[in-house]
Amino acid sequence: MLSKIITKLLIVDDIPENLLALDALIRGEGRQIFHASSGEQALGLLLQHEFALAIIDVQMPDMNGFELAELMRGTEKTKNIPIVFVSAAGRELNYAFKGYETGAVDFLQKPLDVQAVTSKVAVFADLDRQRQAINIQVKALEQSRREQETLLNELRSTQEELKLAVRMRDDFMSIVSHELRTPLNGLILDTQLRKMHLENGNMQAFTPERLKAMNSRDERQITSLIRLIEDILDVSRIRTGKLSIRPGEVDLGVLAEQVLERYSAQLAESGCTLSTEIATGVVGCWDAFRVEQVMINLLTNAMRYGAKQPISVRVLADNQLAYLQVQDHGVGISEQDQQRIFEQFERVNANQSAQGLGLGLFITEQIVTAHQGRIKVESAQGQGSTFTVALPLETSASPSDSSA
Structure with a gap:
């Protein structure tokens, strides 16, 4: 993961040769170097990007390095960016002390010690890569947590739907058995009654009027059974999109x-x-x-x-x-x-x-x-x-x- 992370470094100096020299010194794999020749240009870059380190020359026209650092410390987006000051001025000016007062992490005197510069930059670049990696992991964990929460809610919803489906199924089967039994019981009783009359030779029970009433009763019971069965079949057709309509x-x-x-x-x-x-x-x-x-x-x-x-x-x-x-x-x-x-x-x-x-x-x-x-x-x-x-x-x- 760390090898794929790009860390950004900012160099601020009003002399182009110094920018190029320092760029060549700190450039490396996984690093992106930005140049600013003034404090104003540096502020624009600072507001656009997240830098692992800002290397700022103290002596610049219009806005010196200390003034730029104070502005950075007063801005939410840039207040935590590590600052390393660079200066060619003599030690007697106490620039180092003032630099530390403005929140710098280090102060380098020109001519620069190559090994000191490269090692310091390497430390802050590695810290930034680790910070970015942690942020990526935190975001991934948060995304995973949200996904798990969504899945959990879906699971709970599915469980409730299953409970409802089981309850509906049980209720439905209870209703079906009752509704089908009612006309069937009527048909069975009528059939048993006729059988009893026939076995006893009671042909008076089969007068035209009684036969007509029996037939009417049977027809209603059979029609009721057919309607119940057709309703069940129609629900199945509707669910599968096969309800036939023939205009x-x-x-x-x-x-x-x-x-x-x-x-x-x-x-x-x-x-x-x-x-x-x-x-x-x-x-x-x-x-x-x-x-x-x-x-x-x-x-x-x-x-x-x-x-x-x-x-x-x-x-x-x-x-x-x-x-x-x-x-x-x-x-x-x-x-x-x-x-x-x-x-x-x-x-x-x-x-x-x-x-x-x-x-x-x-x-x-x-x-x-x-x-x-x-x-x-x-x-x-x-x-x-x-x-x-x-x-x-x-x-x-x-x-x-x-x-x-």
């Missing part, structure tokens, strides 16, 4: 009416009455399957948290945007919870016995965003919620080549 001409009003008709039985079971305001001719270039997902997610969300209060579904449009709005008058969402409901595995009012994986609104937002649209919620606790989806009428979503 085509879609009449939003017609699609809404079809969904509402298909979910009429669930609406009746939820105890929520339905009112609609569906405009005609709201046609855009969207993925019908994905937009239907959005409708179903918002509708089932309203039924789940609607507290058996009325639900309103509206389809509207202006010149640029189509709007799908689903409003309930149920439990509502606090302002704080509104910031997280579109995240994965987050459920509104999770402290209640709510169903669902907490994926519906997350998937809904991803689908809307993929269509270059937006979704917002307006709600307050105890006052219901209104979800509004805005989809562009003219700008189509970018199709994905990945299969769903």
